């Protein structure tokens with residue numbers, strides 16, 4: 001016999017549909033009201049004309065946009081190089097911290113010292129130390145400030161990422177390692193094929209969060225001198241006595257971050273679902 | 280002797296778990312390890328597989344001392360299969376990848392060949408249709424059979440089974456026991472820690488009763504389970520009978 005919903009069930013369906021229509025209408029109305037209030041509040045404020053003049057000036061924006069875009073290209077390149085390096089460094093440090101036995105004490109101590117130091121050190125200071133301190137040693141072949149500043153970003157973020165990776169590694173139950181070793185896999189093989197794949201999957205959301213945060217912090221390279229988006233905006237601001245260039249740079253950074261933020265949200269949601277399904 | 284343990288001592292801090300334990304297992308022999316919970320059955324199996332070190336004594340496999348610190352434990356483990364109570368399949372890999380991991384990575388066999396061998400085994404145990412499934416999509420009994428296959432594709436000299444049916448719903452125990460019975464028919468040497476006295480009776484050539492860190496008594500199942508010499512063994516068995524497991 002084919003299934004036909006009972007009368008009672010049809011009533012329920014109809015009721016839910018009416019409810020759904022009503023809540024959509026209500027949501028639309030409240031959104032419009034809130035939006036109007038915000039716009040009216042801001043544009044109606046006594047200082048609004050001046051703020052619009054000095055922060056949202058279309059002429060200034062058009063004039064400096066090409067320079068800021070040029071600088072922004074540097075931020076993108078820097079991000080594309082620094083992010084994978086920081087992930088690799090973090091992973092390496094996390095794995096080194098898991099090594100057991102007295103032979104590995106120096107390695108373990110070094111890795112631990114590294115994560116403690118650079119998680120505590122403000123990124124700005126690290127950039128200054130690298131970009132201005134290292135050249136002061138006058139060593140042969142000191143790279144330019146762009147590379148040094150990039151290194152400061154990689155090393156700082158590597159220390160955060162190392163802790164995230166380590167949390168992931170520790171969350172994998174020891175019985176998984178026992179199973180891998182019992183099959184004859186070496187410590188390295190167990191790490192690579194059994195522990196790390198599970199660890200990385202589990203900490204993907206916090207890893208991506210750090211990458212998003214890194215994406216905007218590459219802008220701090222401007223402190224070391226290279227002309228990136230923020231530096232160009234600063235030059236624009238000085239030349240025009242107007243803050244619009246900063247707003248232009250801000251919009252560019254947000255646009256760059258958006259795809260990554262959306263991906264992070266999706267991954268986080270999926271991870272949460274997988275976790276709930278498992279219990 | 281395929282496996283011989285002599286004077287094995289294992290402690291966790293002050294707690295002596297194995298104390299001057301000796302046990303011999305001949306080729307093609309099946310030995311059932313019984314004993315109260317916490318008597319050291321799992322610990323003994325883990326020591327034999329070198330997953331944990333011992334404080335004293337000698338363990339030999341095929342006459343070779345595997346507790347010699349100069350020996351590479353990875354090479355020893357490749358010759359001994361261990362199956363756990365909680366299956367311990369790798370959740371991020373398909374059934375097929377779980378099985379072919381060691382053959383391809385440890386024994387360096389060609390992927391196609393390892394897959395073929397794995398499929399052959401899966402067909403034998405009736406799980407060929409699960410090859411592409413992930414472990415969490417399988418029942419406990421199916422997972423445990425995959426775990427046994429995963430150990431077998433390494434062609435181990437010795438298979439250690441640690442209460443492989445304890446985590447299973449009663450109606451799933453049979454399928455795993457059948458598989459072990461078949462392995463015995465093929466001459467696989469096995470040491471199995473178990474609570475299933477009925478099964479120990481059927482499949483084991485010898486039953487060894489573990490108590491206070493040593494093998495207190497061992498012999499044919501009918502004798503150890505039916506007419507034990509030691510008072511401690513009788514006590515243990517009467518508790519088991521009360522619990523309705525014999």
Ligand SMILES: Nc1ncnc2c1ncn2[C@@H]1O[C@H](COP(=O)(O)OP(=O)(O)O)[C@@H](O)[C@H]1O
Nearest residue numbers: 291294296314315316317318319320321322323
């Ligand atoms: N990793 C460990 N650390 C400390 N004590 C342990 C550890 N593993 C086992 N033990 C102890 O060793 C004893 C024997 O445990 P086990 O071998 O698991 O017994 P069985 O498998 O016979 O139930 C128990 O008292 C247990 O608490």
Ligand SMILES: [Mg+2]
Nearest residue numbers: 320321322442
């Ligand atoms: Mg046990």
